[in-house]
Amino acid sequence: MTAERPDMHLNQHSATGQPGICILGGGQLGAMLCEAAKRMGYFAICISPDDNDPAARWADRHIKGDPSDPLLVGSVSEHAAAITVEAESIAPEALYQSHFRGIISPGAHVQQIVQDRRLEKTFLAEHGLAVGPFALAETLDEFSTQVAAMLQTSVKVVAKTARGGYDGRGQIWIHSVDEIPSAWRSLGQAAVVVESAVDFTAEISVIVARNHRGEKCVFPVLQNEHRNGILHQTQIPAPQPLAVIRTAQELAVEAADALNLVGLLTVEMFVLPDGRVWINELAARPHNSGHVTMRTCSRSQFEMHISALMGLPMAAVSLITPGVMTNLLGDLWSRGEPQFDAVLAESTASVHLYGKRPRPGRKIGHMIHVAASLDEAKAAADRAFTALGHHSVAATQ
Ligand code: AMP
Numbered sequence: 413m414t415a416e417r418p419d420m421h422l423n424q425h426s427a428t429g430q431p432g433i434c435i436l437g438g439g440q441l442g443a444m445l446c447e448a449a450k451r452m453g454y455f456a457i458c459i460s461p462d463d464n465d466p467a468a469r470w471a472d473r474h475i476k477g478d479p480s481d482p483l484l485v486g487s488v489s490e491h492a493a494a495i496t497v498e499a500e501s502i503a504p505e506a507l508y509q510s511h512f513r514g515i516i517s518p519g520a521h522v523q524q525i526v527q528d529r530r531l532e533k534t535f536l537a538e539h540g541l542a543v544g545p546f547a548l549a550e551t552l553d554e555f556s557t558q559v560a561a562m563l564q565t566s567v568k569v570v571a572k573t574a575r576g577g578y579d580g581r582g583q584i585w586i587h588s589v590d591e592i593p594s595a596w597r598s599l600g601q602a603a604v605v606v607e608s609a610v611d612f613t614a615e616i617s618v619i620v621a622r623n624h625r626g627e628k629c630v631f632p633v634l635q636n637e638h639r640n641g642i643l644h645q646t647q648i649p650a651p652q653p654l655a656v657i658r659t660a661q662e663l664a665v666e667a668a669d670a671l672n673l674v675g676l677l678t679v680e681m682f683v684l685p686d687g688r689v690w691i692n693e694l695a696a697r698p699h700n701s702g703h704v705t706m707r708t709c710s711r712s713q714f715e716m717h718i719s720a721l722m723g724l725p726m727a728a729v730s731l732i733t734p735g736v737m738t739n740l741l742g743d744l745w746s747r748g749e750p751q752f753d754a755v756l757a758e759s760t761a762s763v764h765l766y767g768k769r770p771r772p773g774r775k776i777g778h779m780i781h782v783a784a785s786l787d788e789a790k791a792a793a794d795r796a797f798t799a800l801g802h803h804s805v806a807a808t809q
Pocket residue numbers: 544570577578579580607608609610611615638641680692693
């Protein structure tokens with residue numbers, strides 16, 4: 413018989429009886445979810461390994477432990493109204509809670525799909541959701557064949573590890589068949605997805621909130637700029653023709669319905685020169701690009717995620733002002749604390765820091781600039797970024 417855990421009989425309601433929302437993972441997405449949940453009258457519980465995790469510090473109650481441990485999750489969330497994740501790395505097993513009567517977001521089957529690029533691409537293709545050309549490979553032979561075939565029609569291809577890659581990690585560009593063996597080795601000789609290079613004119617993302625009744629709310633479309641595979645800036649509203657906006661929003665809604673998702677779905681997409689839109693990736697949770705909604709929309713992505721979990725109305729979210737979100741990576745701290753005075757001297761700027769130890773390439777915070785026009789917001793964001801004296805490789809490329 414296993415020993416009873418000390419956390420087994422915690423009452424996951426506040427003293428005033430607020431329903432609990434259990435967040436698995438301790439990063440900044442969890443912290444911002446805690447903030448929204450608490451403001452909306454819920455009791456935020458976070459399970460994460462470290463007391464200093466951003467979400468651990470924002471939660472009403474932090475449970476130190478492995479958020480992927482099904483037993484721990486089951487015991488902690490016993491009396492909560494909802495369980496949700498803030499990271500793709502949370503094991504689907506933690507979301508198989510057959511005795512849990514509340515909402516689980518995303519369901520284990522969705523977490524399984526978004527965790528594995530093979531399942532994700534296959535799911536999209538099988539449901540007729542527009543996706544670029546891709547192939548799957550599990551052995552060097554398969555990999556060689558797929559890459560060689562794709563290089564016939566595409567000047568370069570990108571190979572991505574099926575699992576575990578993020579922010580440009582776990583992927584490699586291949587320009588000729590000579591590079592195949594080294595690419596295979598550098599990707600860890602494990603299952604990969606191979607994609608031809610999409611000649612996109614823009615990268616956009618669409619966030620959909622969906623409750624258990626299937627009611628939905630779609631956010632204004634976001635336009636994203638990546639540097640070195642990491643999100644650098646997000647603009648709202650995406651400066652795209654209406655037809656592209658409509659197509660993108662419809663595609664995102666279709667994907668959320670196909671997954672039967674409760675919570676948030678963020679769909680990253682490529683816009684092609686002819687106006688077509690292809691899905692690149694799904695995230696069944698709040699998304700970095702959605703941070704811009706905190707200062708520009710009538711409700712943020714975090715509020716809508718909580719609303720979806722709790723079965724609240726999915727009323728349309730409206731754009732209050734154009735705005736630009738710029739990520740602040742750890743590189744900025746390489747010569748000491750950045751001088752935020754110049755940024756904050758502008759009344760239309762806000763700085764959000766997550767309380768994480770700075771490391772190159774690590775997301776430490778973000779800024780949001782709002783203005784009467786998107787052009788003005790973008791100019792202000794770029795000025796602020798330059799004023800912060802960004803020294804990283806990411807900024808110079
Ligand atoms: P991902 O991890 O799949 O989101 O990829 C990170 C970034 O790499 C994307 O946001 C794109 O900028 C770029 N990228 C990924 N896949 C492709 C592709 N098939 N064609 C062109 N660019 C890509």
